[in-house]
Amino acid sequence: MKKLDLYTSIVGKDVIEELHQLAGLLKGRKVVHVNSTRKGGGVAEILRRLVPLMCELGIKTKWKVITGDDDFFKCTKSMHNALQGNPIDIPESLLRIYEKTNAQNAEVLRKELEEADIVFIHDPQPAPLIKFCPDRRGKWIWRCHIDISRPQRHIWKYLRNFVVDYDASIFSIVNFAQRLPHPLYIIPPSIDPLSEKNKDLDAKEVYSVYDGLGIDMGNPIILQVSRFDRFKDPVGVIQSYRLVKNFTPSAQLVLAGGPATDDPEGKVVLEEVKTAAGDNPNIHILLLPPESDRTINALQRGADIVLQKSIKEGFGLTVTETMWKGKPVIGGNTGGIRLQVINHHTGFLVNTPEGAALRARYLLHHPEKIKEMGYKAKEFVRANFLITRHLRDHLTLMISILYGVKERIEL
Numbered sequence: 001m002k003k004l005d006l007y008t009s010i011v012g013k014d015v016i017e018e019l020h021q022l023a024g025l026l027k028g029r030k031v032v033h034v035n036s037t038r039k040g041g042g043v044a045e046i047l048r049r050l051v052p053l054m055c056e057l058g059i060k061t062k063w064k065v066i067t068g069d070d071d072f073f074k075c076t077k078s079m080h081n082a083l084q085g086n087p088i089d090i091p092e093s094l095l096r097i098y099e100k101t102n103a104q105n106a107e108v109l110r111k112e113l114e115e116a117d118i119v120f121i122h123d124p125q126p127a128p129l130i131k132f133c134p135d136r137r138g139k140w141i142w143r144c145h146i147d148i149s150r151p152q153r154h155i156w157k158y159l160r161n162f163v164v165d166y167d168a169s170i171f172s173i174v175n176f177a178q179r180l181p182h183p184l185y186i187i188p189p190s191i192d193p194l195s196e197k198n199k200d201l202d203a204k205e206v207y208s209v210y211d212g213l214g215i216d217m218g219n220p221i222i223l224q225v226s227r228f229d230r231f232k233d234p235v236g237v238i239q240s241y242r243l244v245k246n247f248t249p250s251a252q253l254v255l256a257g258g259p260a261t262d263d264p265e266g267k268v269v270l271e272e273v274k275t276a277a278g279d280n281p282n283i284h285i286l287l288l289p290p291e292s293d294r295t296i297n298a299l300q301r302g303a304d305i306v307l308q309k310s311i312k313e314g315f316g317l318t319v320t321e322t323m324w325k326g327k328p329v330i331g332g333n334t335g336g337i338r339l340q341v342i343n344h345h346t347g348f349l350v351n352t353p354e355g356a357a358l359r360a361r362y363l364l365h366h367p368e369k370i371k372e373m374g375y376k377a378k379e380f381v382r383a384n385f386l387i388t389r390h391l392r393d394h395l396t397l398m399i400s401i402l403y404g405v406k407e408r409i410e411l
Ligand code: UDP
Pocket: 040, 041, 042, 043, 045, 197, 225, 226, 227, 256, 257, 258, 259, 288, 290, 292, 293, 296, 315, 316, 317, 318, 319, 321
């Protein structure tokens, strides 16, 4: 059985048929996706699932990862932070390393990139590759996954110099779109309901994962799954937890995170989190290895309250993952979380640790609400944020870019 057919029971036959019809127009085309890490973070998570399905649909799709040294990732992390609004200056010397690293990667990837019909470049890290592929014959698309609605202008101006050369850009939500001299597309990310991270698990397995981690499922569990990144506000989560504990003394907090190879700040933030947690035995800080999908799945299914208290968030796949498991999310009122958490319906939007604690208290006292909102949350994800919708968006985008001049496209 083809992998795509397995999605029929989740989204219906028509959705899958439509994907085959659309892909018919793209059969044999060469597509390359480029990002900066194979493990950790949302982009890798998406590509891991999307690329094989594209291949199954008959599109020759490859996923390439650029490499760089510590200075390169220091530079791109600063750029990421500045584009999401932090007041940061990046020294010229680091920007030169950024460009040089891209030039070096282009040496390795040039042939494939120049021969591809469509190249998707994800986020700022590999954006300059386009400058080093002068003989490209296909269309190049810059796919921005982060919240650049209020960037530090000078850094955006610098990056924009590369982005203007692209044929199109994709943003996750409308507010993030920037003024650019080419078509802009809005495509939110997605999760794969059949992946190890999202597929159904039985209660026994969920229990044994918590048990194995030394966490007692008999007491309320508050969970946040995230890289240790200040934008995810893990210290704010600890503050919320301490407030919750005032009225639910048995509550426990689980902060689960792991490393991403393109995120050099994780270690420092982890230390800040450990300091904030002190020696509280009810705060569990879990450092998960990269292949922990089933563990994360179980953690999300077994938690009583799930937070994603980000202060900036490109999209927040962890929110989607939790909602798909039939749970409301208490999420930071920002970026892509707003697209998913419909306040009071699929979760709660909060601006402060106090706000998060208040909503957690409410849900802990109203388990029937968790069920009701969780049902809505799951259906909202089914309608909007599954990989089948993402595939359709990508296919239609590729068709529109390759067949743009035609008035009518026959399926
Ligand atoms: N994730 C993971 N291990 C961790 C922390 C996160 O596998 O220790 C996953 C998480 O389940 C989600 C992705 O990494 O699928 C994070 O995506 P998100 O959009 O939430 O945030 P990003 O890290 O891209 O900012």
